[in-house]
Amino acid sequence: MDSENRTRRRIVVGGALAPFADGLRSELAVQGYAADTVADHVHLLADLSGWLSDRGMVVANLTSVAAREFLAVRRAQGRQRGVTDRALAPILGYLRGLGLVPPPTVPPPTTAVELLLTNYRRYLVRERGLADSTVKHYLRSARVFLAWLPGTVDRSLPQLSAAQVVEFVRDWNASRRSTANDMVTLPSLRSVLRFLHVAGYVPAALAGAVPAGRGQPRNLRRAVRSDHVQAVLAGCDRGSAVGRRDYAIVLMLTRLALRGGEVARLELGDVNWRAGDLTIRGKGGRVDVLPLPADVGAAMADYLLRARPTSPARTLFVTTKAPFTGLAVPTITGLVAAACARAGVSRFGPHRIRHTVACGLLADGASMEEISQLLRHAQQRTTAIYARLDESRLAELALPCPQGAPR
Known part of the structure; x- marks a missing residue:
């Protein structure tokens, strides 16, 4: 008492x-x-x-x-x-x-590495227009690469060679404990090498020295079995607030092939209930309007009316614990993984769901252009990875041979 x-x-x-x-x-x-x-x-x-x-x-x-x-x-x-x-x-x-205390400040860079990373961050944000989560991953990978260099950056970078780049990739690959595809390290290494060359830190263009890596090719083995997806959806307890939220998110991923970051960025105003469409903010500031499937709309409405806590956040989905803020991208990945564990199926994430939707469309006879439109790829060469699964589809991406061109 x-x-x-x-x-x-x-x-x-x-x-x-x-x-x-x-x-x-x-x-x-x-x-x-x-x-x-x-x-x-x-x-x-x-x-x-x-x-x-x-x-x-x-x-x-x-x-x-x-x-x-x-x-x-x-x-x-x-x-x-x-x-x-x-x-x-x-x-x-x-x-x-309340405007009573100064805004947070970031300490200025004090070392050559921190100054370089500050410039690299500015390049990723201003020149490339990358999402915050991607910038974070790329900076982390860049820091690992710079720490691997044999000397200080001001001495090592002007003498950097293609052989050293390959050696770093070999060392990184040998130190990996996971056999899963790495979607960040090699692309981020190419990115930082391009920046280092453009910014004058490295005299030679070395991005091409980065091996393609085993994570590049995609094939049907990465597609999730349809019964596993259904088991994950069925395993969401739609009588609870968490279950309603997770069911709406997983269903949205499976029906619209969204990226985890796109789900996290969804705002209440992005849903046009009268027109039945949804505004998606994708990579590089791209904005698309997609039709809202009836079952996805019903799941979203069920969450908003019965499960979403009162929150000043404008994001559609929020955390289940105070303060009720928007979900981070790792949270989206984590809740899908937790749903897999509840359903007793092998773990998968938003990207594999997205890949599964594309493979399903390919199997149903959809064209490369249709798949590219749904996945909202900026370039069709990105969609071409799915054409490798069906050689007959490669013809759809081939440019016509110029007629009458001089030989």
Whole structure:
């Protein structure tokens, strides 16, 4: 009973942040946090306010640097809770939303590698228009490659050779524990080599030295069995909020061949219920409008009416735990994997579902152009991987021989 009274007792916040305690309580409650979690955050707010007051600081002094210093002090004191950036994020997010504290800042690069990666990030975003998740993966792979170089980047890159690129790929392949196809490392290596050449770090164009790799060819063995897909759909508990959400997502993947990132980016306003269509934001800023199948629309409506928690997020699908924010791409992949485990079938993800839809269309006699339109490929050469499964379809992609051309 005493512990219950202590939990319910109102926390008194003094100091510079005292005027914002009630607002933080209300904001966290709206976001769906449990009462105990709200109390923990208000306790942390009280500690932060006292720390500011002890140093004669005001709210506007709460910069990213000051926040990191506060957390470092708590860790040095042996505190076990409220010692990470994630723990402090709801408080800082609330105060920044009120315009009271400065926006988060990223420390400037201090090494040659960090400066190079900063320039590479700018290239990926501004020149290539890649999605945030792709940029993250490419930067991680670039960091691994740069760390592999025998010396500092300013000495190694001007002397980089094709033989070294091949040697890195061999070392990377030998160190891999998984036999699954790697969809990131080799493409990202080609990308960073192109950037290094264009930006003048490397004198020679070495992207072509990267081997094609075993992950390049696609064939029917990657297609998911239809009974496995049906088992995964049937295994979603449509009586629960999580099950309704997961069923709508998996069904959308199987019917529209969407990428995981495209599902994560879907917003409430992208669904045109009257016209029966769906706006998809794909790779490279591409926007397409697809017909909304009736069964997918029904699953989405069931989720929105009976399972989606109240949230300020504009994304169609949100997390099931507070704060109710949009889903990240790894979450989409993870929930599909969890659905496979529940159904007792071999694990697969959004990309294999997408591949399965394309293989099914190919088997049903769809043209390469039709498959390309559904998959929303920017170039038909990407769709050509499916033509390899049926040599008779290769003729659809062949250019006509010029007539009367000089020999």
